[in-house]
Amino acid sequence: MSDPKMTARSLAVHYGDKLALKEVDLDIAANQVTALIGPSGCGKSTFLRCLNRMNDTIDTCRVSGQVTLDDEPVYGPDGIDPVLLRARVGMVFQRPNPFPKSIYDNVAFGPRLHGLVAEGDEMDAVIQRSLERAGLWAEVHDRLAERGTGLSGGQQQRLCIARAIAVEPEVILMDEPCSALDPIATAKVEELIDELRDSFTIVIVTHSMQQAARVSQFTAFFHLGKIIEVGATEQIFTAPANDLTQGYITGRFG
Numbered sequence: 001m002s003d004p005k006m007t008a009r010s011l012a013v014h015y016g017d018k019l020a021l022k023e024v025d026l027d028i029a030a031n032q033v034t035a036l037i038g039p040s041g042c043g044k045s046t047f048l049r050c051l052n053r054m055n056d057t058i059d060t061c062r063v064s065g066q067v068t069l070d071d072e073p074v075y076g077p078d079g080i081d082p083v084l085l086r087a088r089v090g091m092v093f094q095r096p097n098p099f100p101k102s103i104y105d106n107v108a109f110g111p112r113l114h115g116l117v118a119e120g121d122e123m124d125a126v127i128q129r130s131l132e133r134a135g136l137w138a139e140v141h142d143r144l145a146e147r148g149t150g151l152s153g154g155q156q157q158r159l160c161i162a163r164a165i166a167v168e169p170e171v172i173l174m175d176e177p178c179s180a181l182d183p184i185a186t187a188k189v190e191e192l193i194d195e196l197r198d199s200f201t202i203v204i205v206t207h208s209m210q211q212a213a214r215v216s217q218f219t220a221f222f223h224l225g226k227i228i229e230v231g232a233t234e235q236i237f238t239a240p241a242n243d244l245t246q247g248y249i250t251g252r253f254g
Contacts, residue, residue: 005030005171005201006051006089011065013046013055020046022225023065028171028218033193033202035212035233038222038248044205047222048173050074051203052089053082069171087114089171090164095180096156098148098163103140106148106159107131110167126166133199134162135192154185161192165200172196174204178211190215209249213237221245 004027013021021043028034028051036044046055053074055061067074069088074080080088087110098106107127111117117126127144131137136158140151148159157177164172174193178186193202193215206212212219213233220230221244229236229245240246 003030004028005070007068008050009066011047011050011067013050014062015058016060020225024227026220026227026230028201028203030201031197032218033197033204033216034218034220035216036203036205036220036222037209037212042222043225044222045175048175048203048205051171051173052086052091054091056082087167088169089173090167090169091173092157092160092164092175092177094176096153096160098156098159100147100149102145103148103159104144107162107166109163114167116167130162130166133165133196134158135188136162154181154188157181157185157189158192169200171201171203174202176205176207179207221248
């Protein structure tokens with residue numbers, strides 16, 4: 001892979017005495033969707049949280065190894081400031097988590113926090129563009145003052161995506177973004193992911209192998225804290241090189 005957007009080298013994570021990730025090496029391609037698959041507890045979400053240092057919020061967590069964003073170190077004394085890192089590497093969580101604020105203020109939160117946009121017409125334009133890109137503008141444009149928590153589950157998740165992209169991140173991390181959604185809302189989010197990769201690099205953790213096959217160009221299979229196999233999604237799902245990958249994909253375990 002030439003010029004990956006992010007890389008991990010010899011990445012290991014401990015929670016107290018428990019080793020959660022072991023010597024993980026992975027390149028994340030720019031403007032592509034990389035899916036992380038594997039059984040529960042195999043380290044997928046732990047790895048995802050390393051990419052924008054969300055694990056820093058856990059007292060017992062220790063991270064070693066290297067992560068880079070555009071060849072800049074994410075960890076260590078020369079690492080990117082975590083606040084700036086999270087503006088460049090946004091996150092969408094498993095359950096929709098809109099703030100108890102208006103739809104408008106949810107999307108404006110990041111630009112205000114980072115001082116990116118002036119209030120008024122400039123902010124209005126950012127709100128509209130973010131909601132349009134998240135496929136939500138047509139549904140909410142006439143009720144921006146209403147609380148985001150009053151939307152349906154699928155709309156709330158698209159609002160969270162709008163909130164994430166309002167600061168123009170370079171990478172979007174998605175931790176099982178459809179697991180709490182019905183099939184129709186899931187289809188809308190999957191369609192949105194496909195559109196967003198023109199502008200963003202996306203890494204998605206999913207328990208659904210069908211979803212990984214539909215939305216991603218690259219897939220990494222995790223098992224017991226290690227990456228067992230990584231490659232083009234079509235190859236991983238049709239001709240995996242490793243017996244463990246084959247077993248997981250065919251449902252023999254997991």
